[in-house]
Amino acid sequence: MIRNRNIFLFIAFAFCVIAVFFLQLILGSVSIPFSEVVSILIHNTSSSEAWRNIVLESRLPAALAALLAGAGLSVSGLQMQTMFRNPVAGPYVLGISAGASFGVAVFILAASAFGVTEIHLLSSWSIIIAAAVGAVFIFFINFLISFRLNDVVALLIIGLMIGGGISALIEIMQSFSSNEALKNYVLWTFGSFRYVDTNQIFYLALVVVIGVVFSFFLSKPLNLLLLGDTYATSTGLNIRVAKILIVLCTSILAGSITAFCGPIGFVGLAVPHIARSVFKTADHKILTPACVLIGAVICGLCNVIASTPGSDNVLPVNAITSLLGAPVVIWIILRQRKF
Amino acid sequence: MKLKAEKLSIGYGNDNTIFPEISFVADEGEMIALLGVNGIGKSTLLRTISGLQKSVNGTISVGEKPLEGLTVQERAKLISIVLTEKIFVDNISVRDFVSLGRMPYTSWLGNLADEDLQEVETVMAIMKMQRLQAKLFNQISDGEKQKVLIARALCQQTPVIILDEPTAFLDFRNKKEILELLSSVSKDLKKIVILSTHDIEASVQYCSKCWLMTEEKKFVEIARSENFTSEVMSQLFIESNRHS
Numbered sequence: 322m323i324r325n326r327n328i329f330l331f332i333a334f335a336f337c338v339i340a341v342f343f344l345q346l347i348l349g350s351v352s353i354p355f356s357e358v359v360s361i362l363i364h365n366t367s368s369s370e371a372w373r374n375i376v377l378e379s380r381l382p383a384a385l386a387a388l389l390a391g392a393g394l395s396v397s398g399l400q401m402q403t404m405f406r407n408p409v410a411g412p413y414v415l416g417i418s419a420g421a422s423f424g425v426a427v428f429i430l431a432a433s434a435f436g437v438t439e440i441h442l443l444s445s446w447s448i449i450i451a452a453a454v455g456a457v458f459i460f461f462i463n464f465l466i467s468f469r470l471n472d473v474v475a476l477l478i479i480g481l482m483i484g485g486g487i488s489a490l491i492e493i494m495q496s497f498s499s500n501e502a503l504k505n506y507v508l509w510t511f512g513s514f515r516y517v518d519t520n521q522i523f524y525l526a527l528v529v530v531i532g533v534v535f536s537f538f539l540s541k542p543l544n545l546l547l548l549g550d551t552y553a554t555s556t557g558l559n560i561r562v563a564k565i566l567i568v569l570c571t572s573i574l575a576g577s578i579t580a581f582c583g584p585i586g587f588v589g590l591a592v593p594h595i596a597r598s599v600f601k602t603a604d605h606k607i608l609t610p611a612c613v614l615i616g617a618v619i620c621g622l623c624n625v626i627a628s629t630p631g632s633d634n635v636l637p638v639n640a641i642t643s644l645l646g647a648p649v650v651i652w653i654i655l656r657q658r659k660f
Numbered sequence: 661m662k663l664k665a666e667k668l669s670i671g672y673g674n675d676n677t678i679f680p681e682i683s684f685v686a687d688e689g690e691m692i693a694l695l696g697v698n699g700i701g702k703s704t705l706l707r708t709i710s711g712l713q714k715s716v717n718g719t720i721s722v723g724e725k726p727l728e729g730l731t732v733q734e735r736a737k738l739i740s741i742v743l744t745e746k747i748f749v750d751n752i753s754v755r756d757f758v759s760l761g762r763m764p765y766t767s768w769l770g771n772l773a774d775e776d777l778q779e780v781e782t783v784m785a786i787m788k789m790q791r792l793q794a795k796l797f798n799q800i801s802d803g804e805k806q807k808v809l810i811a812r813a814l815c816q817q818t819p820v821i822i823l824d825e826p827t828a829f830l831d832f833r834n835k836k837e838i839l840e841l842l843s844s845v846s847k848d849l850k851k852i853v854i855l856s857t858h859d860i861e862a863s864v865q866y867c868s869k870c871w872l873m874t875e876e877k878k879f880v881e882i883a884r885s886e887n888f889t890s891e892v893m894s895q896l897f898i899e900s901n902r903h904s
Contacts, residue, residue: 406748541770545763547749554712556816557736557764603752606769 327600327607334614338388341621345384346376348630379515382522383624386514390578391588391620393529395612396536397571398589399596403543403605404567405473408654412575412589414477415568416459419484421579424455425509426491433502448509449521449580456576459483463568473550473564511637512583514624525581532574533613539567540605547603585620586639587646592616594653619645661723661819662687663709663852668718670701670708677716678704682879684871686854688819691846693863694856695896696873702856705873706822709854711735722820736764740813742823747805748798754808755793758783761815783814786849787841803834810838814845821845823855827863835859839866860896864889872896 346358353372360366362381367373397412405414413419428451466479495503517525542563545553550560578585596611597603623641663686671678679701686692696702707713709720711727720727722738730738740761749757761783762776772780784790787807792800797808806826813821826842827835843866846853857863864870870892872880882892 408750538768541763541766541768544760544770547752548747548760549745551712551741551743551745552760554732555710555736555739555741556760557733559732597751601751602756603749604756606771 327602330600331610331614334611334618337618338614338621341618341625342384342388344625345387345621345628346380348625349375349380349628350631350633351375352630378519382517382519383514384621385522386517386525386582387620387624388617389525389529390514390582390585391592391616391618391623392613393532393574393578393616394585394589394620395592395596395616396533396609397574399593399605399608399612400536400539400543400567400571401589402593403546404564405477406546406549407477408594409590409650410477411587412571413484413584413586414480415463415571415575416480416483416487417456417572417575418579418584419487420455420457420459421452421576422455422510422584423487423491424451424453424458426494426506427451427455429502429506429509430494430498433499433505446521448516452580453576456572456579460568460572460576463572464565476568509583510639512585512639512642513627513635514582514620514638515635516583517581521581525577528573528577532570532577533609535566535570535573537606537609539563539570540609543567543605544603582638584639585642587642587650588616588620588623591646591649591653592619594650595619598653598656661852663720663722663820663854665709665720666718668708668720669716670704670713671716674716679873679877679879680717681877682718684879684881686820686852688850688852689847690868691843691853691866692855693860693867693870694854694873695858695860695870695892697875698858700873700875702873703824706741706824706854706856709820710739710741710822712741733764736816736818738818739820739822740816740818742806742809742813742821742826744825744828746829747809750796750798752797753793754789754795754797754800755780755784757797757808758793758811758815761812764816779815779817783811786814786845787811802829803831803837806830806834806838807841810841810845814849818851820852820854823853825857826855827857827859832862835862839863842866860892861889864892 343355343358347353347355353376357367357372358376361373361376394412401410401412401414402408425448428448462483463476463480466476495506542558545556545558546563553560592612592615593608596608596615600607600611602608623638623645627636627638627641629636665682665684668682669677669680670682682705694702694705704713708715727735759772759780762772762779763770765776766772784793789807789811792804797805826838830838839862842853842855845851865888868884870882872882872895874880880895882895885891
């Protein structure tokens with residue numbers, strides 16, 4: 322009975338993902354009819370060349386990036402909440418986004434010193450590489466710590482401290498920055514799925530798929546860690562190896578997504594809670610695919626809202642995810658604590 | 661299968677030995693109470709026997725196998741534990757919680773095979789907790805939670821089960837129920853059950869012997885006798901008198 326319910330939910334959410342995918346292609350500054358979108362995707366033809374360009378060059382990569390980012394961030398948030406046994410942990414507790422931000426800040430400042438300040442910079446490979454280098458750097462610090470100490474609380478605190486320290490460094494750098502460089506950096510921290518172009522989306526997809534499959538393989542260690550380190554060890558889990566693999570997996574997912582889309586808040590924190598309460602389970606074999614689907618739907622919707630259908634404005638994705646995510650988390654925590 | 665310790669010293673390295681020279685033999689079917697004042701090293705001893713902590717000196721063996729040198733996976737099939745710390749996990753059913761005890765026997769993905777499901781079923785029946793199985797773990801009482809933790813350990817099918825103060829948060833009725841249950845588990849399933857406790861009067865009558873960790877750092881075994889409880893009490897009393 323429970324199994325049937327889960328299958329029904331998975332199918333329902335899979336349909337939602339497809340619906341949100343098309344919604345992202347249809348809505349935007351101009352609405353493009355569904356039939357035209359389908360014909361562009363399948364036959365690569367449309368009654369309007371402009372529509373074809375908008376869908377293929379701009380909306381399709383952004384739509385895919387949103388689905389991938391939602392899926393990846395939610396899965397890594399799930400891993401962090403389980404590993405730290407803390408409901409408010411998320412993909413960024415290890416300091417990954419702080420590291421990526423630092424890489425980007427250094428890069429934008431350096432670029433402006435050489436007189437490069439175009440907004441176009443934000444969708445270039447160089448910014449992705451800068452963010453990835455920053456994230457990898459932080460990952461190695463975390464890796465060394467988790468290898469040396471077997472203590473997740475220490476890892477959590479050190480992650481937060483690294484984040485704090487790096488924010489301070491970035492603020493110092495900002496005070497020396499030109500206005501253009503400052504604006505570019507702030508735009509990057511807003512988060513956007515539009516920076517990803519048609520070539521880059523392939524690489525993002527590859528990394529996210531690898532990360533998600535990797536995390537599915539970590540289901541058993543994650544399930545054992547639910548009861549804490551001592552029980553996990555006594556049921557045969559080598560927790561040191563397990564934690565290093567989990568940190569690696571989360572870093573791959575959160576690091577690559579932040580590199581391509583900027584920091585996207587709250588999705589990774591809220592979606593695992595939604596998944597747990599919808600599927601009524603703590604089993605990671607179910608929660609991981611559930612987070613993939615629900616995360617994709619939510620990030621896709623946020624992308625639609627951020628594009629403010631019918632107008633030329635674009636809102637910061639980060640603001641939308643926070644506005645949607647914060648009440649969801651509050652609602653879920655209130656609902657769970659009623660007994 | 662026997663659990664043996666020879667000249668075991670526990671603690672954190674040579675400079676920080678908490679309790680020296682512990683030797684004991686426990687046989688299958690025995691339930692043993694580990695007694696001693698707070699801070700004497702009961703938990704450390706239990707952690708050392710469980711393999712969660714290295715011993716300073718000496719050896720522990722289950723059957724013929726010395727514990728040192730076993731992998732965590734091998735150890736998980738010999739010794740299971742029940743801890744005092746409270747567990748908070750949302751959205752996990754009692755059944756799924758108990759099933760986690762089967763993990764040492766499952767493949768890399770942790771899927772339960774038919775024999776695993778069968779074992780979970782059997783343990784639920786032994787513990788008389790079938791009516792609980794669909795409930796959520798965080799919605800049952802403390803006494804029921806303790807039963808779930810014991811059931812999880814039983815599912816691990818280990819010859820040795822170690823419990824750190826299993827009756828600490830329970831009322832009198834629950835204490836009695838848990839102790840009776842552990843006693844019948846040790847006898848019927850031929851397991852070695854070791855539990856630390858401060859509820860001497862309540863627990864000693866169910867045990868086949870007691871291990872006393874005295875304040876003079878002596879490890880004393882008291883075998884079951886006619887006036888078992890009073891003998892244990894007087895031993896404890898003498899020890900504490902001698903100390904003061």
